[in-house]
Amino acid sequence: MRGLSLNDVRVTFGDFVAVDAVSLDVAPGESFGIVGESGSGKSTVLRAICGLVPLARGSVSLTGAPGLPAPATQAFRRQVQMVFQDPYGSLHPRQTVDRMLAEPLAIHGFEQAEQRIEQALDDVGLGAGFRFRYPHQLSGGQRQRVAIARALILEPQVVLLDEPTSALDASVQAEVLNLLETLRRQKGLTFVMVSHDLAVVTHLCERLLVMQRGQMVEVVSAADLAAHRVSAEYTRSLMRASVGFQRA
């Protein structure tokens, strides 16, 4: 199992500072959540981890063993995979499931592609019947399962989940959350999950980081959050909002 360490990470887009001074340690096998509103920088942190945006300062590294690959290498990318928010946008509309799963295997030089594709589909509860379908022939939940299979087919150590269920119906969300939990247990994965939904994050994660305007607000454990033991006012306002509408 591998963990992740972020040290003083800063990401800028031109003059705009999207993420500033984010430092955190995710233990091997831990499930860690990041919550915040739009523009808080939570997704940018994930993109910075896997190298989709350049770091203006600071560093990202894998932890848990000596001699682990450095960021921006192919070996690092194999071990750190990402699942995106919108399964309607993250799958290639003109490729079959088979082709989408074969591509990462080819890039990273895996053998026995045939077997691995079947296994990956099995793991996410889809089965071989889905192998030659196109995304438009799948429901939202099935698409997200394909996206999860695509991330897991490389046998990564760390999986980055960017709002993996927010585009899904509530009943499908429950199925995908259960699937993620099972896979994590079976394969000893480390999760970093971004979400705006406190209930979803506390369901899946042991600890979480609250972010606002690119800054860290606080790191709390899911148990403390559930028991309302939080110190920042901003976290409290997020918790109030998650209860629903209250007539004054």
Place this chain on the structure above:
Amino acid sequence: METRHGVTQPLLEVQDLRVTYPSRQGGLAEVVRGVSFSLGQERLGLVGESGSGKSQTGRAIMGLTAPGGRVQAERLTLGDVDLLRCSETERRQLRGRRMAMVLQDPKFSLNPVMSIGAQIVETLQRHQSVSSRHARERALDALAAVQIDNPRRVFDLYPHEVSGGMGQRAMIAMMLIAEPQLLIADEPTSALDVTVQLEVLSILDRLVAERGMGLIFISHDLRLVSSFCDRVLVMYAGRIVEEVAAADLAHARHPYTQGLLECLPRLGEPRHPLPTLDRRAEWAQ
């Protein structure tokens, strides 16, 4: 409920509404299959998952069913107007003036090449003959009514220059400016952040109460809807499977409604694995 309405004739009556589209296989797909309800001056929630027909119901009432779709009903009336017999022109006069619709994402529902103020003025002048100057004042008032701090500044801004919450307030201001009796809000806060969501809802809540409008609130979010509405209609596969007073949601009887409530993760009440919904074929019958 009667005391709340205080009116004998309901605002909107829908009886056996059906919406069909031609399907790719050459047949017909019925997406709304016999929906009936009536609405007074109240907040009615219409809840269901994607494909349940909730938005299609709202669009059929507005007369905005996509080309190719066919709307049938035994009865579809707004006050004394028979919506089934209206011509397109009459429908257009009703929209905005007597019924209005707020859509999910202001990024797509506002005109990107018109300033916010100009869009609101256009809506007003389409329905009432008022001078440009008066229309401008009314638009500024409408923006102030949705708690925009500096209406003069926002009036001249374009949709891309404002945040999602601000855009949705402008949208609500525009929909309410001609003082419709019926407002249909289709996922009005789903594209917004949780804290902004609540601000927009409380504005909507106040305006609906002050002006005595009827509101149909369409959403996938059962919890949110029940905290906001007076009663809730739960839709599944094009039909209403349950009607429940919002306060009684915890005692919902239909297994689909119960399942929807059960499968949500809850803060402070960990359940692993989460219960999932076991869809049964008879629900769709």
